[in-house]
Amino acid sequence: MxxxxxxxxxxxxxxxxxxxxxxxxxxxxxxxxxxxxxxxxxxxxxxxxxxxxxxxxxxxxxxxxxxxxxxxxxxxxxxxxxxxxxxxxxxxxxxxxxxxxxxxxxxxLRRPTPEDLQRLLDIGEIRGFPGMIGSIDCMHWEWKNCPTAWKGQYTRGSGKPTIILEVVASQDLWIWHAFFEPPSRAPKVNYIVNGHEYNLAYYLIDGIYPKWATFVQSISLPKGPKVSLFATQQEAVQDERDGYTQYDLYVFAQPESNRSSQVDSTFFTDMPLNLGNMMSIRNRVRDRRIHQQLKDDLVENIWQKFEMNQDFN
Known part of the structure; x- marks a missing residue:
């Protein structure tokens, strides 16, 4: 009662x-x-x-x-x-x-389809993050019965063997990806930010992740209005598909041809079998130069969106 x-x-x-x-x-x-x-x-x-x-x-x-x-x-x-x-x-x-x-x-409890990914890209775009498909976080789960021969490769800072539990969630809190294994790669998409073209989707993350092209971190000590706005937007989480502004709805209503973010037509979920292709993708994912360029472009893109929103209202 x-x-x-x-x-x-x-x-x-x-x-x-x-x-x-x-x-x-x-x-x-x-x-x-x-x-x-x-x-x-x-x-x-x-x-x-x-x-x-x-x-x-x-x-x-x-x-x-x-x-x-x-x-x-x-x-x-x-x-x-x-x-x-x-x-x-x-x-x-x-x-x-x-x-x-x-x-x-x-x-x-399924993988996203190309249609799901396009919806995630559309939602990311109206929030100033073209190419963004969700937020990623992980935790280390202690592996109590880890075989002795494997303990070295599974032991990190805690001194105990652990398995990574990694989760990707979209802004409406839909869990798209969770597993106990090495992390997978981002799906291939095409999008333009601040005049620059990119072809790997990315996740929003906290500061513990490396500076890779598929990760966009927040800024811990933002200086200036543009960077402060980016940090605020990057850390924001919406609730079950609520919270859209009139400007967001206006953008949603635009023709598909006006999208800057598109799922690549060659999208597939299996890892490439060719070792050369795997290494090429690995190098692009870990490119710190692209990471910083994308971050700078997003800072500028969010500021432009903010000014357009002000004019729209």
Missing amino acids: QLWNDYFSEDATYPSHMFRRHFRMNKPLFMRIVDRLSAEISYFQQRRDATGRFGNSPLQKATTAIRMMAYGFPADAVDEYLRLGETTVLLCLEHFVQGIINLFGDEY
């Missing part, structure tokens, strides 16, 4: 923006997940026990799993609010994850 009154009743204690903050998603999306889980996964269907008393509700179980993932809570940290024991909490998380894979895997 407390959970219901706090978030799901008509006069809920916490409004929609607080729900979004606590659950890391908006309420309609959360309810869509709960409805599918309770309709198709038996574990999330509420039943009566031998005494006729109702068991835990789908909202309790789904909220438990989301809280653990959103906040990194241990299993025994949610019992005071959600009234679930540690063993039940772990079962909730296990069934929730498996249910998401089974029910939503075909729709969400």
Whole structure:
């Protein structure tokens, strides 16, 4: 009852923006997940026990799993609010994850198609980042049972062997790429920024990544209005395809022929088999000169977009 009154009743204690903050998603999306889980996964269907008393509700179980993932809570940290024991909490998380894979895997857990990439390019372009297809981040997951012979190549600054968990997300928080393996290359696209032509898509990143042509970092200590605006735009994240300005909508409405960012017609997802081609792509990806030129062009492009937006308004 407390959970219901706090978030799901008509006069809920916490409004929609607080729900979004606590659950890391908006309420309609959360309810869509709960409805599918309770309709198709038996574990999330509420039943009566031998005494006729109702068991835990789908909202309790789904909220438990989301809280653990959103906040990194241990299993025994949610019992005071959600009234679930540690063993039940772990079962909730296990069934929730498996249910998401089974029910939503075909729709969400897939590689982007050329059409998906074009939409990402369009969204990046209206925000001043032609050629941008998402934000990338990674973490090191400790490999407890790493074979002794492999420990050297998997051990980094922590002194323990780790595997990289790398994730790419678009501005609407759609996870496009996640894996435990060496990082893959960026898809090939064609776009123009500040009069210069480029043909490798790039990701927005934080400062821990190298200065490669496929990465665009923020500026930690921006000086001047142009660089400060770039840093602000680079670090911004939107919520579930909301937040478009009138100028953005105007740009979306323009003919496709006016796009400066296009998915390359030779786009493919497999790695090239020819060693020479692989080395050529590797060298282009790691080109620090292109990295700096692209960054400078984006600073100028975002400033021009800002001035056009001011004139449009």
